[in-house]
Amino acid sequence: MGLNETQKKERSEYLDRNLEITECSQRKPYAFISYASDNWEAVFKTAVVPMQRQYGLRVYADKAFDKVNDKWIVPMLRNVRGANVIVAFVSQSYIESYACFLELLTAVNNRKQIVFVSLEDQLRLGDTTDLPVIERGAKNEIINQGANIATNTNNTSNDIMRAMKSAYTSLSTLLEQDALSKYDISDAFINFFRDASINRKTINDLGAVCRTIKSVSRNVFDKALTTEPAQKPASKPVPVETAEPIRQTEPAPAQTIEPAPVKQAEPAPAQASDLESVRQPDTASVQPVEMDSKADFSFSDSGPKTKRSLNVKLMGAIACAIVVVLVGLFVILGGAKNVTDMTYTTPGGVAGTYTGEWKKDQPEGQGTMTGSDGTVYTGEWKDGVLNGKGTATYANGDVYEGEWKDSLPNGQGTTTYANGNVYEGEWKDGLPNGQGTYTHANGAVYEGEHKDGLRDGQGTYTDADGNVWTSEWKDDKLNGQGIATYARGSTYEGEWKDDKRDGQGTYTGADGNVWTGEWKDDKLNGQGTATYANGSTYEGEWKDDKWNGQGTYTHADGTIESGTWVDGELNATLTLDDGVYTGAVSDGKPNGTGTMKYTNGRVYEGQWKDGLRSGQGTFTDTNGNVWTGEWKDNKLNGQGSVKYADGGTYEGGFADNVFSGQGSRTWDDGTKYTGEYKDGKFNGKGIITYKGGSTYEGEFIDGEKNGEGVYTKADGTVVNEKWDRGTKIS
Template identity: 30%
Template sequence: MGQETLELQFGVYTGEVVDGKPHGAGNVVFHTDDLGGRREFHGHWVNGRREGEGRMVWTTGEEYEGGWLNNLQQGKGRHSFPSGHYDEGEWDQGLRHGFAVYYHPNGNREEATYVEGYEEGDSTVYYASGKVEKRVYEKGELNGPAIISWQNGDTFEFSYVGGKMEGIGVFHSHTGITEQRSYIDGICHGPATLHTPQGDCEERMYEEGKLHGTATFTSHTGDKEERCYVSGRLDGSAKYYYKSGAVETRIYENGVLQGAAVKQNTNGEVEERNYSNGKLNGKATVIYPDSSKEMRTYKDNKLTGPATLFAASGERIEFEYLNGVVHGLAKIKGGGDIEECNYMDGVKHGKAIYHWKAGHKEEFVYDHGVKTGPATLVGASGAKRVGQLKNGKWHGEATYTAQDGEVRSEQWQNGKRIGGD
């Protein structure tokens, strides 16, 4: 046995030779017109055939390194590709057969089983991102149910048909949100339904993988909104139907509420308002059924700031909202009279002054909306009464000072004078 060079039918052999045949360690450089696209082989030979460990290189850049028998891959081996992909598995008579692991250069890894060269049965893909996909092969093609699981607890259940996602898929978020989607030829396309753990629901449409078209959102509160998606984002006009029966016409821009909106209540009340970055902000105008008009201010979805009510009766009320409730200083003007008072959580409370058009002035106290406590009434003539109010009426002892300076005592009961000087 010695090192020789042989001219073979398929190429040039250099290595150990016995009885004129490659036997032992040797290398072959294949002819450039080799029909199998083989370039070279380094490995072990038995009686002119590749047998034992060896490495084949093809002109495509692919390589196989592993076991050989009767010129075919046999046993454990590794097949690599110029793209950086490679698999490690079992071979039988030149075909992959048995368990194999396929590695991607991006860090993904797939574990599968081969039967006579085709993937068959269950497969698991471990993505570099941490997600895991379990799926099924039929003669090398993905067919049947599959599920993807993420590290945060999200899951996606769907089916492959002919190697592509097809039919209904259901996404389950770890937050409790679920979405049922439709897939056609591997792309999310058609009707979908989203459910939240609170009980909200949205009937929506996908087009070529993106939310697109009309959608109906139903809140667990009973409210409902008809809206539209454009290329994955809420966009354009929408109508919001409140459980109370009120209807609001609003506008979405790039996924958020923006600009002018109009809300109409069942009693005929109409409010013109504005959205900024998804929240009610800025000036708003309310027209009441009796034609009264209120100018108000929103801040981050809540009535907060100055407001003015022009009542149909002619009164003008200037006041403040705080987090949706009338709160703080207020001035009420009507028929020439003016009342200056304070609101606390929507109710008049604290000191107040009332100016009559005729020139009278009364200083008193509100206790949760009711005039109760010390009061002073000064007439236009200069006469003055100092005493107590109870439930809006003079009650108890009072001191009256006449215009000429005369002072006398009074007794009142529920607004009626019952005694005194």
């Protein structure tokens, strides 16, 4: 008997969504609902919730009872005392529930009116006016039970045993005084629960206590009721017979149960098979009726009238009384009506017109409100705000459909945004919180956890190109451990920070190359290892995805290069025949970037290949002239420049260290030649600008004027000239 953890959660969630709980601290009239947990769906879905919606019934219904919850007993006592009526939904589970037993006893001791509603096929009404007293043998038996509990102690339950011994000592005294009743048992065990709750570690050992209560109840009261009465009790009559202990210590395994949807329903009219009798209070006390599981309600027109036949005759009147009590209470607490285009402003300040169910000057039930900005809210209302299922169509075109709490999306819901994006999942206080799926209009999808409207927790994002990131998220960005699978076939598995690879991780390229190590700002920085598809490896330090620092490169053939690397090149110092080299080395030769200081004083700084100047570099000769440009096989080839020690310059093409192609040469006195070069000399068309301002434009051969040309003086005079290899003809 009892609910497992999944069922408890389902019950609690259903009551949170559908039932307004009133407590005595709220100083409002209410009915205390007493029920066995196994019957909660029949009680609330078919009776209590519909009656609350239809008539405004205020109720207190326990929704968090647990055998290890030491605070359960206190609110139960307080709220039974504060209730106007106790509605007990009776079934076989109810009869066997010790918790329900305590609720009824508390109600009787506080002189509360009790209305019994049967969940079984028949009413089982007994007569409480002529029950036997407990005989001596039963008294002795309960005393023995207490003694056994007190003596059979163990290391894990000493606290309980001591508490039980004290409780049974009190019971023994009552037995000897012929004053024992179920009221006394109730009080004794209430005190026991209070005492035991002081030491929380003992609560888990209540199984033995439960079994004892069950045994005592059966041994004492079941036997007492099978014995012919010797006399009527001198004091209080025995109330409703129930005697099952509280729920067992271990909960049942959790099951996945899909909650049934809540339906608005008219309460069914009271039937003789649905309601128990109401006993009206007298000047002394209000007593609930006794339930007799063996009661037979068949009768005939003849024969003596027994107490049972009397009960049957009273049944119709009792059922009618129940209807009067319940309906009267519900109607007194307020009714609902429908309104159309009612001007209304929510507690949050949203103004508009409302059409739907209305109660106590505010929306209550199904209804639609159109806000002043054009937003339309349709759904369930409670206390003047959206609570339950509903749909909002906002003025900007966004649409939310799902669960609400206090006029904010809370629970499961879907928003379709005006731009085509869709979020479906859990909400809290108006923002995505929990599991959900966000689908972008361009096809990108995020599925995972959210917090305050942002991706936060575990989740998977697939972009429109097919790249997939599965990782931890924080503040809407990749943060923590994750895996990226790129559409081109490469993958990264490791740590992320703000959407970038950061921390330890491994990148596997589509070509089979693998990089493992420390990452920062999306690049390898720190210690790492590269394993290339051709079989070579590098292990060492990295900076911005390049070998930088100490490291070892192992060629596929087993050759090893180890040392200090700069931008992917090994740096070393080589003493050669013509000088000393410092820089990148491969196969014992300058390869990469390095500096060569020749023995004759010349210096080259730049790129090398197989021991030769090759690539961009700068050469300073012994005269102080500086040659900069593209080098090949130790010579300038391509574009370059020369800065002479005397101040002259050259910019242009080179071929094997000599001027070639287009170029421009300036001398220290200001004379300048611009034109074609070959073999280091003027060859072809060119212009000489002299320091005085005059110019000559014409053809040249091997550095000499040749052929026709034009000489322009500084004053603008133009002279046509003709030359033959440096000799002026005319």
